[in-house]
Amino acid sequence: MHTLAYLACFLLGFVSLATASLDPYEKLGKKRIFYACTNQIQSEVSFCPPKEISCQCVNENYMATIAGCLRRVNEDLNFTINFMHENCVYYNVTVADDWYDGAIKLYDEKAKSASEIPNFNMSIPIDVPFILNTTMTGMYQEAFKRFYENYDTSIEYGSGMLGYWLLVLILGAIFNWVKILFPNITKKMTHPVINWWRQYVSMPATFRKKKSQEQNFLRYFGFLIPSRLESLVIFLFYCVTIWLHAMNSKAIDNDPVFESKYKAELRYVSDRSGITATLMMPLVFLYAGRNNFLQWLVQWDYSTFMAYHRHTARVMFALAVIHSVGYTILLYDDYAEEAAETYFYWGIIATTVGGLIMIQAFFYLRRKWYEIFLFFHIVLAAVWVAGVWLHVTDLGFIWLVYPAVAVWCFDRVVRIGRLIAFGFPHAEVTLLADETLKVVVPKPSYWHSIPGGHAFVHFIRPTYFWQSHPFTFTESTNNEDSIVLYCKVKGGITHSLYQLLVKAPGRTCKIRVSCEGPYGEPTPARYSDTAVFIAGGNGIPGLYSEVVDIAEKTPISDNKLKLIWVVREWRSIYWFYEELLHLKNTKIETIVYISQPKCYTFIDEFNNRFVGLEGLESEESNELKTGLNTEDVKIEEFSTEETQSSTDKMVRIDEPIRESDGSYHKIVDIIKSELSHVKFIEGRPSIEELIPSEIHESNGSISFVTCGHPAMVDQVRYYCAKNVSNKEKKRVDFYEQIQVWA
Incomplete structure (x- = not known):
């Protein structure tokens, strides 16, 4: 049911955008015949005083001259005759249905050319129908044809730009869903041509690593x-x-409408870029939205859509600048007068705001001050939409703005609905080792976690309740009604929470929160014969939740699962200890690399986990050298209320003490004993050697999923691409779960 709903939304949205040349837009093409005649008449003769704007609808000689021009052109005559009624409604004049018959009769009887009128002066009104210059009639008709058809083709070309993305999305969806729906076929896709494409095009970074x-x-x-x-x-x-902006934009020489070929072509380019820029708006907003149904439909991650959002937005702004600069040049002599018009100054405001958005979206600024960037980005985007709305509302293109507003409003309404539906429970927030926040959030019964997914969390505090930040999560190992989010302390909200928790008893407190989500999709790694998950530092939660989900939902014999976690020092595993313990009775082969194993800084934080260590003094700890059983160590977990009082009952280990061989601390041995199902390796893994080794040991197709430090992720990508073509001809896939939010 959800699939059909998503598909319906997708097709409806894109069909309505890509076929924008249909209703409600009415093509201007045939109207240009009538307007070419009236413009030529105004340039050659006068029938009424200058201030009588409805002259063409009330002066019989003017109407006869129009009739004569239309007959000479003799193109879509019925349409242009009937268009006279629509045109005169604008002047609050009703024209008789048979106006043309009487007007052409008068023209045939009394029409005169300029040479036949004594002392002819085009600025002085005449009282007979006028025979227009035949040569100029052809020029006016051709000039108006190109001018008006440019409006029509601009709609079509803008739809073509959307159609390009529709094609890209369809191809992306096909390739990604084939992996999910036909995994056995995918495993066999190791043909040299396919491998070449994947090795050199679809998988690697653009340049080097x-x-x-x-x-x-x-x-x-x-x-x-x-x-x-x-x-x-x-x-x-x-x-x-x-x-699309270069084709069909040529004007005729000595264009009579815009005085020159240069000005005519500048007008064509200005009109087209303005229309296509407006048509791009819904796609720009859709790509940036959290509730982007395309993420599920196409199976791309949020980072991919953000990359496309940034570039479609840049194209949209560039087109808006071309549109604005073009009109500034065209209206240079009357700029002050035009700038006083509502549509014009709102166009100036929109373009200026677009420039500010481009500046404040610089990578440095959005990384340095993300919360400030996001706030102003939203505010400026709202002003941009308002400016565009007011700019085009009287120009006949307001309907182009409706889809953009609809997309944005839909996203906001769904986000608010998600927050209300989730509620505002109290979460237990704890500051753990390695400057990591552990947030345990009770979840509603309807809320189903997505393996490898993420949620946006609002911490309901007076100073930052309006901010939301994305964090990956795992299911709680001891409470199925809760999810656990791990947040690395950086700047902004996490730093504020850090300062709060440092002063709190037991470095734990209750904070009211609300979650918006879940978002994201699991990777197709579950369909491979072997799945290797490589995490670095705080990149472990999402990969952990995905590999555990695979392990719980697939038989033991179906596939091989391996979880590799690279951390800096022993204390770095403290905050994820319970989850590592949970892996004991699973089929997941787990390896933890300790890159700085000799660093025991703050390792005594493990005292908050271990009790009953009285007998582990140096003389009585021979069993540590042979390894302790899990039963030899008692684990106690404390609630927020119990943490402080229980600390006094626990036996603490003094300053870090190494064993007689000088290599391991007692606590390290206890860790290894409790996590006997985990293989600990001191040092950093060699990704260059690890990838081909895992491919060689796999029992068929293999997928690598990674999340962690960007340098590590890039290395995994690079060596996966290099090993797509391998001697065993095994299918190698790569998926990154790192999400770039800023």
């Missing part, structure tokens, strides 16, 4: 480069945009 890592340029101008496939898609979009 860096994709998730920031690219530095003059310190303040850092940026991210999408993957090679994403870069190709973006590059082709730029090409399509340039092509």
Whole structure:
């Protein structure tokens, strides 16, 4: 049912955008015949005083001259005759149904050319029908044809730009759903051509290794480069945009409507770029939205859509600038007068705000002050929409803005609905080792977690209740009605919570929260014969939840699962200890790399977990050298209320003490004993050696899923791409779960 709903929304949304040339837009093409005649008449002759604006609908000689021009053109005559009624309604004049018959009769009887009228002066009204210059009639008709058809084709070309993305999304959905619906076919896709595409196009970074890592340029101008496939898609979009704005934009020489060929072509470009920029708005907002149904439909992650959002937004703004600059040049002589018009100054405001959005969205600014960036980004985007709305409302293009507003409002309404439905429970927030916050949140009964998914959390505090931040989560190991989020202390909200918890008893407190989500989708790694999850530091929660979900839902013999976690020191595993214990009775092969094993800083924090250590003094701890059983160590867990009182009852280990061989601390041995199902390796893993080794040991197709430090993620990507073509001809897939929010 959900699938059908998503599919219906997808098709409806894109069909309505991609077929924008249909209702409610009425093509201008045939009207240009009538307007070409009236404009030529105004340039050659006068029938009424200048202030009588309804002259063409009430002066019989003017109407006869129009009739004569329409007959000479003889193109869609019935339409243009009937259009006279619609045109005169604008002047509050009702024209008789048979106006043309009487007007053409009068024209045939009395029409005269300029040479036949004594002392003819075009500025002085005449009282006979006028025979227009035949040569100029052809020029006016051709000029208006190109001018008006440019409006129509601009709608079609803007729809073509949306159609390009529709094609990209359909292809992306096909390739990604094939992995899910036909995994056995996917495993066999190791043909040299397919491997070449995956090795050199779809999998690697655009240049060398860096994709998730920031690219530095003059310190303040850092940026991210999408993957090679994403870069190709973006590059082709730029090409399509340039092509669609370059074609069919030629004017005739000595254009009589705009006085010159240059001004005519400048008008064509200005009109087209303004229309296509407005048509791009719904897609820009949809790509940035949290409730973007395309994430599920196409199976792309949020980072991919954000990459496309940034580039479609840049194209939209560039087109708006071209539109604004073009009209500034065209209206240079009358700029002050035009700028006083509502539509014009709101266009100026919208373009200016768009420029501010581009500036405040610089990578450095959004990384340095993300909360401030996000707040102003939303406010400025709202002003942009309002400015565009007021700019086009009287120009006949307001309907182009409706889809953008609908997309944005839909996202906001759904987000508010999610928050209300989730409620505002009290979460237990604890400051753990490695400057990590553990947030245990009670969840409603309807709320089903997504393996590898994430949720946006609002901490209901007076100073930042309005802010929401994304965090991956896991199911609680001891309470199925709760989810656990782990937040690395950085800046903003997490730093404020850190300062609060440092002063709190037991470094724990209750905070009212609300969660918006869940968002995201699990990777197709579950369909591979072997799935290797490689996490670094705080990148473990999402991978853990996904690998555990696979282990619980697939028979033991079906596939091989491996979880690799790289941490800096022993205390780094403290905050995820319960989850590691939970892996004991699963089929998941778990390996933890300790990159700095000799660092025992704050390792005594494990005293908050271990009790009954009185007998573990140096003379009586021989059993540690052979390894302790799980039963030898008692684990106690404390609630927020019990933490402080129980601390006094626990036996604490003094300053870090090493064993006689000088290599391990007692607590390290206890950790190894309790986590006997986990293999600990001192040092950093060599990704270059790890990837081919895992491929060789796999029993068929293999998937690598990674999340952690961007440098590690990029390394995994790089060596997965290098090993797509392997001697065993095994299918190798790569998935990254790292999400780039800023």
